[in-house]
Amino acid sequence: MIALRSEMEIRSIREACRIAADVLDRVCALVAPGITTYDLDQAAKRFMADLGAESACYNYKVGARRFPAFTCLSVNEEVVHGIGTLRRVLRPGDIIAVDIAVRYKGWIGDNARTVALLPIAPEVQLLLDTTQDALRAGIAEARLGRRVGDIAHAIQSLVEARGMSVVREFVGHGVGRTMHEPPQVPNFGKPNTLEKLKTGMCIAIEPMVNLGKADIEYADDHWTAITRDRRPSAHFEHTVHITPQGPEILTIPPVRVATRPEPARPEPVEGVEGSAVTPALHA
Ligand code: MF3
Numbered sequence: 001m002i003a004l005r006s007e008m009e010i011r012s013i014r015e016a017c018r019i020a021a022d023v024l025d026r027v028c029a030l031v032a033p034g035i036t037t038y039d040l041d042q043a044a045k046r047f048m049a050d051l052g053a054e055s056a057c058y059n060y061k062v063g064a065r066r067f068p069a070f071t072c073l074s075v076n077e078e079v080v081h082g083i084g085t086l087r088r089v090l091r092p093g094d095i096i097a098v099d100i101a102v103r104y105k106g107w108i109g110d111n112a113r114t115v116a117l118l119p120i121a122p123e124v125q126l127l128l129d130t131t132q133d134a135l136r137a138g139i140a141e142a143r144l145g146r147r148v149g150d151i152a153h154a155i156q157s158l159v160e161a162r163g164m165s166v167v168r169e170f171v172g173h174g175v176g177r178t179m180h181e182p183p184q185v186p187n188f189g190k191p192n193t194l195e196k197l198k199t200g201m202c203i204a205i206e207p208m209v210n211l212g213k214a215d216i217e218y219a220d221d222h223w224t225a226i227t228r229d230r231r232p233s234a235h236f237e238h239t240v241h242i243t244p245q246g247p248e249i250l251t252i253p254p255v256r257v258a259t260r261p262e263p264a265r266p267e268p269v270e271g272v273e274g275s276a277v278t279p280a281l282h283a
């Protein structure tokens, strides 16, 4: 059974999603050479606490195991579910997928983004662009009259047209009081298949795209998925609400105006006859 959320429930999910997006923004802003993925995970834990939320990943149960980190941080050939560690120091040329799922007042918000430490190889930039474009193409299908398979097909066809591949082992999902609810939202499939999209559904759409082949395996920690060919992988995710007006992206962060001290104004130029010329101020 796929939940159709009331306007009241949507308000709650919207709040959780906004917080998830805010935390994602804040963590991505910290990504820089020299920081470890452990630092990023700890920072995310603090941001969540500051905003009154908690990690939906920490202690997440799969079989007999519980996820040990507060976020998923997946570097380069890591696809998803990477665990922050002091041993992973970020360097120029790396890409890192930051996946933030929070619980706020009992509701989930889930989103992810892959960011780069410049400079990166042109093909890696293409991977990031393609994965983000694939998410956008999937979201464009998240509307009444379409089915889950239309989202899946839009993502797969965009990615494969660019010579890259979609990961099959992990899927997007419904979002509500728990992180993984029906329906499953694969990143590959056929048009006009799977569940019909209806008003009030909230789904996380999350293409995972490999620059090389689709195959994955697991790292020694048994959580981190990595590409079999060790080529890089990217991941973008939004939680989306289906409405009669079209897809509503719920994981949009609040807008903030940066507050920086005013730059010092240069002194007017002296000694220029009859002029009050001031050197040009650059924006
Ligand atoms: N956003 C991820 C997902 O949708 C969160 C996974 S948390 C984990 O699968 F605990 F399962 F790793």
Ligand code: CO
Residues within 6 Å of the ligand: 110, 111, 172, 173, 204, 206, 237
């Ligand atoms: Co998700």
